[in-house]
Amino acid sequence: MTQTEQFVNQLPNDIGGLPADRVVQTDNVLEPWEKRCHALADVLDFHKILSTEEKRRGVESLGSDLVAKLTYYERWIVAFANILFQKQVLYPDELAKKMKEVAARYSVNPTP
Amino acid sequence: MAYASRFLKLGWSKTNPMPTYDPHDSYHHHDPLAHPPAPDAAPPGYYEIMETAIRELLVEKKLIGPGEIRRQIEVLDSRTPALGVKVVARAWFDAAFRSRLLANGRVACEEFGISFYDDTELIVLENTEKVHNLIVCTLCSCYPRPVLGLPPDWYKAKPYRARAIKEPRAVLAEFGTIIPDDVEIRVSDSTSVVRYLVLPRRPEGTEAFTEEQLAALVTRDAMIGVVPVILETGSPL
Amino acid sequence: MSTSNPVLVPSLHIVKAFGDQPSLKAGDPVRVAVRYPVAHYRVPRYVRGKRGVVEAVLKRALVNNEEEGFGRNAGALGYYYRVAIPLTELWPGYSGSPTDGLRIEIFETWLEQD
Numbered sequence: 001m002t003q004t005e006q007f008v009n010q011l012p013n014d015i016g017g018l019p020a021d022r023v024v025q026t027d028n029v030l031e032p033w034e035k036r037c038h039a040l041a042d043v044l045d046f047h048k049i050l051s052t053e054e055k056r057r058g059v060e061s062l063g064s065d066l067v068a069k070l071t072y073y074e075r076w077i078v079a080f081a082n083i084l085f086q087k088q089v090l091y092p093d094e095l096a097k098k099m100k101e102v103a104a105r106y107s108v109n110p111t112p
Numbered sequence: 113m114a115y116a117s118r119f120l121k122l123g124w125s126k127t128n129p130m131p132t133y134d135p136h137d138s139y140h141h142h143d144p145l146a147h148p149p150a151p152d153a154a155p156p157g158y159y160e161i162m163e164t165a166i167r168e169l170l171v172e173k174k175l176i177g178p179g180e181i182r183r184q185i186e187v188l189d190s191r192t193p194a195l196g197v198k199v200v201a202r203a204w205f206d207a208a209f210r211s212r213l214l215a216n217g218r219v220a221c222e223e224f225g226i227s228f229y230d231d232t233e234l235i236v237l238e239n240t241e242k243v244h245n246l247i248v249c250t251l252c253s254c255y256p257r258p259v260l261g262l263p264p265d266w267y268k269a270k271p272y273r274a275r276a277i278k279e280p281r282a283v284l285a286e287f288g289t290i291i292p293d294d295v296e297i298r299v300s301d302s303t304s305v306v307r308y309l310v311l312p313r314r315p316e317g318t319e320a321f322t323e324e325q326l327a328a329l330v331t332r333d334a335m336i337g338v339v340p341v342i343l344e345t346g347s348p349l
Numbered sequence: 350m351s352t353s354n355p356v357l358v359p360s361l362h363i364v365k366a367f368g369d370q371p372s373l374k375a376g377d378p379v380r381v382a383v384r385y386p387v388a389h390y391r392v393p394r395y396v397r398g399k400r401g402v403v404e405a406v407l408k409r410a411l412v413n414n415e416e417e418g419f420g421r422n423a424g425a426l427g428y429y430y431r432v433a434i435p436l437t438e439l440w441p442g443y444s445g446s447p448t449d450g451l452r453i454e455i456f457e458t459w460l461e462q463d
Contacts (some may be wrong), residue, residue, distance in 0.1 A: 008387055008388075009385040009386065009387055010394065011251075011390065012251055012388070013251050014250075014251060014393050014394055015250060015270055015273055015274045016250030016251070016273065016274060016277050016278070016301065016393045016394075016395040016396075017274065017278045017393075017394075017395040017439070017440070018270075018274045019249075019274070020270050020271040020273075020274035020275050021270075021271050022271060022286055023266050023269075023271045023272050023273065023275075023283060023286050023287070024266060024269070025264070025266050025287075026264070026265040026266055026269075027264045027265060027266075028193065028265040030262065032161075033156065033157075033159070033160035033163050034187055035183065035188065036167065036181055037163050037187060038262070039181045039182075039184035039185045039188060040163065040166070040167055040181060042184050042187075042188075042229065042230070043168075043176050043180045043181060043184050043229065044176070047175065047176060048422060049175060049176075051417055051420075051422060052230075053391075053417035053418040054292070054416050054417070054418055054419070054420060056251075056252055057388075057389045057418030057419065058417060059252075060388075060389060061123050061388070061389075072253075072268060073159070074159045077159050077163045077166065078159075078162070080166060081162065081166060084166070087371075087420075088153075089170075089173075089175065090166065090169055094169065095162075095165055095169065096165065098159055098165035098166075098168060099161050099162060099165040099167050101154065101158075101165075102161050102165050102168070103161050103166045104154075106155045106156055107155070109257075160403075160428070219356070233409070233446075235431075250389065250393055250395075251393055274452055277395065277436075277439070278436075278439070278440055279444075279445070279450055280436075280445065280449065281445045281449075293445075293446050294446070295446070296446060296448040296449060296450070297445065297446065297449040297450075298449075298450055298451075299436075299449075299450075299451050299452070300451075300452040300453070301393070301451060301452070301453045302454070303391050303392070303393070303414075303431050303453055303454050303455070304391070304407075304411070304414050304454040304456070305407075305411060305429070305454075306407065306429075306431075306454055
């Protein structure tokens, strides 16, 4: 195997059998936006705009760096944006303008 | 172990093994989907802004209806382990239902009154004195959401997903569960449209229990297969 | 002279189109293929090349989930098989019971027979 092959043909989520720590039994309560994000995934699936498998593939496509750095639902919403752009359902600039508008309601600067 | 006594103490949530979840919390009273936001609301983060913007654009473009997200949140909120424990209790109580459940989990649950809002299948895995089942999704977080609700963090995190299919006995031991060597462990890894639910063994000493009393014993983790259902001695039952 | 109209006479049995029937059945020994897709797959690396036995056929023919990931949602249906693979087969030196096993659904395109 070449030095970079493993980054191309091994998905970041394909972790079955890898060394790992003890299970830490944390439980979670979803933030409201995370719940809305989950509901959005389901609704997009019902409309056949974005299937569960497309979502999984979209999250994988973020790459191991983003998969490690973003939380579960953060990965989902970024993946949705990417997939919807690919399908030309939304456009990056259109989303950027809308994000700016949403942020302005809260007097928030949309870029972190 | 603490689940059994913890949810016996909580009134309405007697059959909800997730005592941190309260459907009457402020989420319902302050609708986060309404504009303008409540003046004391915490400012949204970057990803929440992205989620809001995507949702509003999709509604503006009439690709999704304006009430669909809210309705789906209600569907998701209605799915908790309280549904799964009723299925388990019914299977323990009614041998004919148990047979139907093991033959086709989804159809039996639908007949029981639990609709499936997606097109997943459900296979119910029966624990016996010879076989102990547990479920995992090594690639992502597939989970029987229509009957159990959303999975716990640990189910989605690396340790469980990486190790459940390699050293299940060690993982079970971390939950306090020791399976004898003469009992076969079966680990089911969900990779397609099938979801799994473990039908735990009914504890001894429950022969006279009502179906409701049986349901009160069952926990979410028992339906994942990482703990057995136990009958705590000295319980108010 | 024939009086029966072949269009109106009902079939006494349905002949499925070639390929509609599952090619494997419960009890068949199988081996998971070894190959390394770029960018997307739904067969984890830890089972590739491993030998097991078909435990069950999923009754509904379905779309290949790896193609679903890129938007396919109909046509070219195939079968998923629930495959039983002993953990001793997956992990050399497995220290649990020799009867411990994995159950995993695998699409027909990834299963081979000797």
